[in-house]
Amino acid sequence: MFLPIRRLVAVVPLVLLPLGAVAACGGEGTTTDCSIDACTVTFDRGVNANASILGVKAELVGVQGDNVTLRVAGQQITVPVDGRQEVEGLSVQVQSVTQDQVVVRISQGGG
DSSP states (O other): HHHHHHHHHHHHHHHHHHHHHSSSOESSSSSEEEEESEEEEEEEEOOOOEEEEEEEEEEEEEETTEEEEEEEEEEEEEETTTOEEETTEEEEEEEESEEEEEEEEEEEEEO
16 A cells, blocks of 8 residues: 555656756846757846756857857857857757847757
């Protein structure tokens, strides 16, 4: 009688784990849209914009023309609009830059 309850108690946290990972994204000066293995982050320009996503911190450092400088997992990288760069097992792609915002997709496993 107690065995099924113990199994249920052991299984429920594992089932809910992906939901916690999805919900655990957000930051300052940003909006995020996350799935289990990727997040699209919209950084507001002109503020100290950062987000905690996929277990790392991503920060907008600056924009120079079509090049966006970010700090992802403690490493500073520069990625052109529509370009992609790998850092710490993550793929960082700059999707768009406007006067007010920078949209970046960060995904696990280089995808």
